[in-house]
Amino acid sequence: MLDLASLKELLAQPQKIVITTHHKPDGDAMGSSLGLYNYLVQLGHHAKVIAPTDYPDFLSWMPGNEEVIIYTENTEEAALLVAEAAIIFCLDFNHLSRINQLGELVGASKAYKVMIDHHLEPQDFDDYRCWNINACATAQLVYGFIINELGYKEYINKDVASCLYAGILTDSASFRLPNTTAEVHRIVADLIDAGAVNWRIHDLIYNSSSENRLRFLGYCLANKLEILPEYNTAIIYVSKADIQQFNVNTGDTEGIVNYALSIASIRLAAFIVERKDMVKLSLRSKGEFPANEICKKYFSGGGHRNASGGQSNKSLDEVVAEFKSILPEYKKLLIQ
Structure with a gap:
């Protein structure tokens, strides 16, 4: 040393x-x-x-x-x-x-x-x-x-x-x-x-977004946002086709997960995106909820308690289903 x-x-x-x-x-x-x-x-x-x-x-x-x-x-x-x-x-x-x-x-x-x-x-x-x-x-x-x-x-x-x-x-x-x-x-x-x-x-x-990024954000909120009220959780998930449709560039997806977290009742938000070689996850949470624990335990990732990331080699649909299947394990923390 x-x-x-x-x-x-x-x-x-x-x-x-x-x-x-x-x-x-x-x-x-x-x-x-x-x-x-x-x-x-x-x-x-x-x-x-x-x-x-x-x-x-x-x-x-x-x-x-x-x-x-x-x-x-x-x-x-x-x-x-x-x-x-x-x-x-x-x-x-x-x-x-x-x-x-x-x-x-x-x-x-x-x-x-x-x-x-x-x-x-x-x-x-x-x-x-x-x-x-x-x-x-x-x-x-x-x-x-x-x-x-x-x-x-x-x-x-x-x-x-x-x-x-x-x-x-x-x-x-x-x-x-x-x-x-x-x-x-x-x-x-x-x-x-x-x-x-x-x-x-x-x-x-x-305040330097491209027009494409704003249209992509609007598309995500209007068409890809799913609320799971029984778990105070929100998910936005997008496919490679969605990415190509809006010509999404590096950085254009940054911060989108926070819009889901901004909903009053939501304690956990996930942005799940299908990339060329894998599916990426960004999790954000409020209070003491350990978003990093989910990423580390299930999605080969980690990070901070309220801001973490992970990845998976499974398909987008499989990753979304797996994420949803995990939520009952954390229900007490999510609804308290």
Whole structure:
């Protein structure tokens, strides 16, 4: 393992650094990664962000986005960067399977690996760990890592602050989740003081939908929403044909599950989508209901108590039926 003193000593001199995050990165994944990137380059490090896959266009405004390497599109360049790296920062994931084929390269690399994450049950592949499941976002942990462990708060400039703000904004569901503590709001205030324009970031992320996405959302709510009142549960499920009909792009399905959860009586919501090679599930819940337990136990996934995901190799109809069959097991929790 790497202790803090040794890590700080390493970072005292310019290093070749790779920052990576989970596949299909969301706002926290890219916000934390580019926030750390913009911090490290100010210190003279040769840093690169490698995303395992593409990510939504509404995140492309972030400072440093033009420098991001997408592994599936630049495999050789990404492999060379990983091979030459002295340090690899692993952000917003804690298991190498979450970065797909890139995980094999990272696992085999001789670089020091630093994990910064807030998900349950981390895999033991890292040399230094900044991990807290109570954090509302990995971007929050990156802020703390910079302030409390690396120092140099003066390097949290507008670019760093804007990216970290975006990460906290999105993973806290716009500051609505229970883990959005007073400390989180103090961090957000610091980021605004450092130059993050809060209303503008919100606009860039949430008010940049394409016409197709809005029509797809309307289609889902009008035609694909099923309410199971006896379980206070709502399901939206869409097929590959639905995806093709509306020309759905990466990020267009993000947040749709929250519309189902917004119904007053609903305690558990599921968005189930048929992709090319498997069926994906996104679960959201209210209060103490353990959505992550369902994903872990039945759908090869996991996540947070109120926000989790899973997958299955079964057909869409089979997955929907299986999900419904699980609900009686949780009825007491769902109707209390």
